[in-house]
Amino acid sequence: MAEDATSEHPHHLLEMTGLSKSFPGVRALDQVNLTLHAGEVLALLGENGAGKSTLIKILGGVYAPDAGKICIDGETVDLTSPTGAQQAGIGIIFQEFNLVPALSARENIFLGQESSSLSWINKGQEHAKARELFDRIGVQVDPEALCQDLTVAQQQVVEIAKALALNARIVVMDEPTAALTPQEVEGLYEIVDELRRLNIGVIYISHRLDEIDRLADRIMILRDGRHIGTRDPESLSRNEMIEMMVGRSLENEFPREERSVGESRFVVENLCRGSRVKDISFTVAKGEILGVAGLVGAGRTEMARLLFGADRRTGGTITLDGRELSIRSPRQAIAEGICLLTEDRKGQGLVLGHTVQENFALPNLRHFMYGPFISKSRETAAFKSYIDQIQIKITGGEQIAETLSGGNQQKVVLAKWLQRNADVIIFDEPTRGIDVGAKYEIYLLMNELSRQGKAIIMISSELTEILGMSDRILVIREGSAAGCLVNRGISQEDLMKLATGADAGRKTVMQG
Amino acid sequence: MKSNKYMRALFRDYGMVFVLLALCGLVSIATIADHHPSDVAAGRQLANQLSSQAGTEINVLIVAREVPSTDEAFALALKEQLQSNGANVLGVELGDPRSVRARLEDLGRQKIRVDYIATHNFSSNWGVLHTDKLKALGTTFPTLKKVRKVRPKSHRWPIFLTASNLRKVLDQNAPTAIVAIGMTLVIITAGIDLSVGSMVALASVITAITIRDLFGGASASGMDVTLAYGLTMLVCAGVGMLVGVFVTVFKVPPFVVTLGLMMVARGAAYFIADEASAIPLSSVAGNKLLYDSNLLGIQNQIPIMILLFVMAHVLMNHTAYGRYVYAVGGNVTSARLSGVPVVFVVISVYTICSLLSGFAGILETSHHQAGLMSAGNLLELKAIAAVVVGGTSLMGGEGKIFGTFIGVLILGVIENGLNTAGAHLGLEGVQKMGLEQVIYGALILVAVLIDQLKKKVVKPAAN
Numbered sequence: 001m002a003e004d005a006t007s008e009h010p011h012h013l014l015e016m017t018g019l020s021k022s023f024p025g026v027r028a029l030d031q032v033n034l035t036l037h038a039g040e041v042l043a044l045l046g047e048n049g050a051g052k053s054t055l056i057k058i059l060g061g062v063y064a065p066d067a068g069k070i071c072i073d074g075e076t077v078d079l080t081s082p083t084g085a086q087q088a089g090i091g092i093i094f095q096e097f098n099l100v101p102a103l104s105a106r107e108n109i110f111l112g113q114e115s116s117s118l119s120w121i122n123k124g125q126e127h128a129k130a131r132e133l134f135d136r137i138g139v140q141v142d143p144e145a146l147c148q149d150l151t152v153a154q155q156q157v158v159e160i161a162k163a164l165a166l167n168a169r170i171v172v173m174d175e176p177t178a179a180l181t182p183q184e185v186e187g188l189y190e191i192v193d194e195l196r197r198l199n200i201g202v203i204y205i206s207h208r209l210d211e212i213d214r215l216a217d218r219i220m221i222l223r224d225g226r227h228i229g230t231r232d233p234e235s236l237s238r239n240e241m242i243e244m245m246v247g248r249s250l251e252n253e254f255p256r257e258e259r260s261v262g263e264s265r266f267v268v269e270n271l272c273r274g275s276r277v278k279d280i281s282f283t284v285a286k287g288e289i290l291g292v293a294g295l296v297g298a299g300r301t302e303m304a305r306l307l308f309g310a311d312r313r314t315g316g317t318i319t320l321d322g323r324e325l326s327i328r329s330p331r332q333a334i335a336e337g338i339c340l341l342t343e344d345r346k347g348q349g350l351v352l353g354h355t356v357q358e359n360f361a362l363p364n365l366r367h368f369m370y371g372p373f374i375s376k377s378r379e380t381a382a383f384k385s386y387i388d389q390i391q392i393k394i395t396g397g398e399q400i401a402e403t404l405s406g407g408n409q410q411k412v413v414l415a416k417w418l419q420r421n422a423d424v425i426i427f428d429e430p431t432r433g434i435d436v437g438a439k440y441e442i443y444l445l446m447n448e449l450s451r452q453g454k455a456i457i458m459i460s461s462e463l464t465e466i467l468g469m470s471d472r473i474l475v476i477r478e479g480s481a482a483g484c485l486v487n488r489g490i491s492q493e494d495l496m497k498l499a500t501g502a503d504a505g506r507k508t509v510m511q512g
Numbered sequence: 513m514k515s516n517k518y519m520r521a522l523f524r525d526y527g528m529v530f531v532l533l534a535l536c537g538l539v540s541i542a543t544i545a546d547h548h549p550s551d552v553a554a555g556r557q558l559a560n561q562l563s564s565q566a567g568t569e570i571n572v573l574i575v576a577r578e579v580p581s582t583d584e585a586f587a588l589a590l591k592e593q594l595q596s597n598g599a600n601v602l603g604v605e606l607g608d609p610r611s612v613r614a615r616l617e618d619l620g621r622q623k624i625r626v627d628y629i630a631t632h633n634f635s636s637n638w639g640v641l642h643t644d645k646l647k648a649l650g651t652t653f654p655t656l657k658k659v660r661k662v663r664p665k666s667h668r669w670p671i672f673l674t675a676s677n678l679r680k681v682l683d684q685n686a687p688t689a690i691v692a693i694g695m696t697l698v699i700i701t702a703g704i705d706l707s708v709g710s711m712v713a714l715a716s717v718i719t720a721i722t723i724r725d726l727f728g729g730a731s732a733s734g735m736d737v738t739l740a741y742g743l744t745m746l747v748c749a750g751v752g753m754l755v756g757v758f759v760t761v762f763k764v765p766p767f768v769v770t771l772g773l774m775m776v777a778r779g780a781a782y783f784i785a786d787e788a789s790a791i792p793l794s795s796v797a798g799n800k801l802l803y804d805s806n807l808l809g810i811q812n813q814i815p816i817m818i819l820l821f822v823m824a825h826v827l828m829n830h831t832a833y834g835r836y837v838y839a840v841g842g843n844v845t846s847a848r849l850s851g852v853p854v855v856f857v858v859i860s861v862y863t864i865c866s867l868l869s870g871f872a873g874i875l876e877t878s879h880h881q882a883g884l885m886s887a888g889n890l891l892e893l894k895a896i897a898a899v900v901v902g903g904t905s906l907m908g909g910e911g912k913i914f915g916t917f918i919g920v921l922i923l924g925v926i927e928n929g930l931n932t933a934g935a936h937l938g939l940e941g942v943q944k945m946g947l948e949q950v951i952y953g954a955l956i957l958v959a960v961l962i963d964q965l966k967k968k969v970v971k972p973a974a975n
Contacts, residue, residue, distance in 0.1 A: 310849060334851040348849055351842035353909050362839055362850040365832040373830040
């Protein structure tokens with residue numbers, strides 16, 4: 001795509017050499033080298049825990065490296081603080097934005113750039129400057145709109161504008177598409193292209209390989225804190241990419257199994273809640289994986305919450321194995337054999353400050369009782385079996401959940417529900433923010449659950465995942481079921497059309 | 513690496529134990545003073561000491577004050593031990609300087625030889641027993657010429673570290689400690705209960721009123737009193753449940769609910785009592801029993817408090833209920849989605865907290881033999897302070913019952929230390945109270961600071 005910029009500049013825009021950083025017990029980075037040219041997009045790939053975040057935080061002046069050198073335009077810089085990094089021309093867009101919700105886009109962009117606390121703010125000038133920045137990015141956001149009223153994508157644009165306002169020449173994006181809808185992702189690609197045109201060096205981190213294919217000029221892969229290699233996308237197949245990341249070869253990104261689906265177990269009819277969920281009906285058969293697709297905000301998560309009793313449904317029946325369930329709370333749903341793996345692991349799936357074993361045991365305490373008391377040894381024994389079975393990488397049951405990587409957190413959540421031995425398992429975005437290797441293991445587990453005859457519902461925004469794993473696909477649009485397709489010969493476009501309603505006339509293959 | 517981990521865990525979970533020990537050391541040093549033993553043991557010891565020094569061929573007169581329990585026991589023990597050692601006890605004079613003088617003159621007139629006057633520190637300082645006075649007597653009466661006085665050896669020892677003082681620390685803080693148990697549960701669920709002090713007062717008044725007006729007044733039997741206690745606990749349980757309902761069903765912040773209740777309960781205590789100061793119950797024997805019967809030889813509320821701590825510890829660490837309480841405080845959404853009965857848990861912790869406050873109120877009523885509407889004044893602050901100092905996070909989700917016990921003791925030792933050492937340091941009453949508050953406040957700030965710091969230390973950098 002972009003020509004090699006080295007010929008034009010005597011120095012690389014950014015050069016990091018021999019970078020090392022250790023934390024107690026962890027070697028997060030080990031002799032890592034990185035080069036970035038002006039006007040190129042360098043994709044940084046690696047599993048969670050590979051050292052990407054540490055690398056970025058060093059670049060952002062959050063951590064000081066133990067060893068190594070950082071040069072910008074051939075000059076050694078010392079990034080000792082976030083402000084220092086900003087002054088060096090580095091702008092970092094973290095997954096969690098650093099925006100003040102109650103301030104406007106304009107105020108956020110210029111926050112901290114006032115010459116002194118008492119300096120007069122020229123609103124008109126700032127407004128014009130903000131407009132100009134948005135023009136440069138190619139997206140219009142009202143500079144006076146409060147950040148809390150902006151969509152996630154718009155907030156991201158504000159973050160990028162903020163970086164540009166500080167004259168950033170290096171922009172780092174950490175999983176920028178994680179919370180975006182497919183249309184918004186398209187918008188982001190254009191922004192990245194625009195940054196490239198502005199001769200800005202972009203370091204782009206993502207777990208979604210599609211995005212890497214679309215955007216990257218070069219791909220750098222980290223594993224266990226070490227630099228595994230930097231390649232051109234043309235010379236690197238997807239399987240090679242995964243192999244370099246994971247350190248072993250995965251036969252297939254999606255290990256879907258051909259299976260014969262049994263009789264229907266879980267029947268939902270006319271599920272309603274106000275205007276959010278309207279009259280949704282579907283069935284899930286024994287051993288079937290039902291994919292649920294749809295745009296963000298279409299009502300997929302809301303539907304799952306109704307099935308789990310997290311919200312009260314205003315209408316509809318839920319039947320499991322021929323018996324109608326009266327579910328009014330998660331506690332009842334769990335007792336009836338339904339479990340939900342929430343999309344928000346940190347906020348809803350785990351008690352982050354507690355140990356992984358306590359998290360694991362929470363819905364299963366009655367399995368570990370010895371009279372009125374909890375038997376710690378039974379609890380430990382049960383948890384140990386899952387550590388091995390689903391390969392949770394932890395130092396022990398006493399590790400605090402907060403300190404685990406996303407993939408391992410998800411595995412702890414999984415373990416807790418596996419122990420529960422539920423009949424219906426609802427996965428809401430099961431692999432969001434999880435690295436390729438752990439993703440693959442979670443898919444294998446889904447297959448295993450399917451073999452056990454569970455009814456599985458998998459909500460996902462990643463269409464490749466939906467198409468890669470589901471037997472049938474339920475598409476939700478604006479709170480209603482837009483269609484239910486058998487997953488045979490369907491393309492992503494078919495799903496998108498159904499999800500957006502762009503092709504309302506198309507005949508859909510309905511399945512009872 | 514490993515030992516480092518344990519050290520860290522020790523510091524994290526039990527760091528406050530070291531603070532308590534350091535504090536005890538400090539207070540001990542500040543309260544070192546001369547001790548003049550005058551109990552049964554001192555009497556025996558003095559007898560043996562005398563026998564081994566002077567042999568058995570001695571005539572001894574024992575002198576002490578006319579105080580039935582202490583001096584008499586001392587004198588009796590002294591006498592019995594001397595006699596069994598073979599010495600001749602001329603008599604035991606329990607009285608005052610005048611009677612001692614008369615007794616000595618009497619002995620002198622009868623020409624009975626007196627070798628030793630055995631006494632304790634207090635009486636040995638009577639003018640009549642001064643050496644020159646004894647000499648003067650010796651010139652008048654020859655048989656008294658060689659008389660010498662002996663008393664138990666004095667020694668230096670911290671007033672703080674005496675059994676009676678340590679018992680006092682526990683006894684005085686038992687009601688606070690019992691309330692602090694409930695407060696710990698509430699704070700672990702990320703709540704707060706400001707009403708505990710007022711509930712103590714309300715419970716005290718209700719107990720007194722029901723005994724006086726419903727259960728036979730002065731002639732109330734043990735059964736009547738028990739019924740009155742039960743009724744009080746019932747009312748407290750109801751109030752606690754109501755708080756829980758406000759917090760869960762109506763989603764009112766616990767701070768606000770309990771702030772309101774704090775005023776309502778205190779006001780209600782005064783209103784119901786309709787008395788100027790207190791509702792006296794001194795004539796009700798059954799009510800005294802709870803505090804006074806001292807089944808284990810110490811004030812009943814000490815073993816009751818310890819029992820409650822043990823029960824709470826087991827509840828919080830070894831039962832599903834305890835796990836649920838921690839989970840609700842750690843992340844209420846996640847707890848709910850894991851099937852934890854959140855509403856039940858929250859209502860129950862406020863009920864338990866209110867019940868324990870009510871129980872503390874009953875103990876106070878029994879102790880002071882009156883219904884006190886001023887009971888538990890500012891107790892909520894002391895209880896919260898104890899919980900926080902004990903390492904429970906106000907953010908919820910973490911905390912230890914044992915830590916709260918240590919927290920209560922730390923506050924108690926400071927109070928006791930200022931009382932016992934206050935005189936040494938020349939502190940006046942108001943100054944002492946002021947200093948106590950300053951130290952309490954500083955301690956809370958330090959505890960919260962430590963909480964923040966250890967979070968930084970213990971949490972490894974997330975990658």
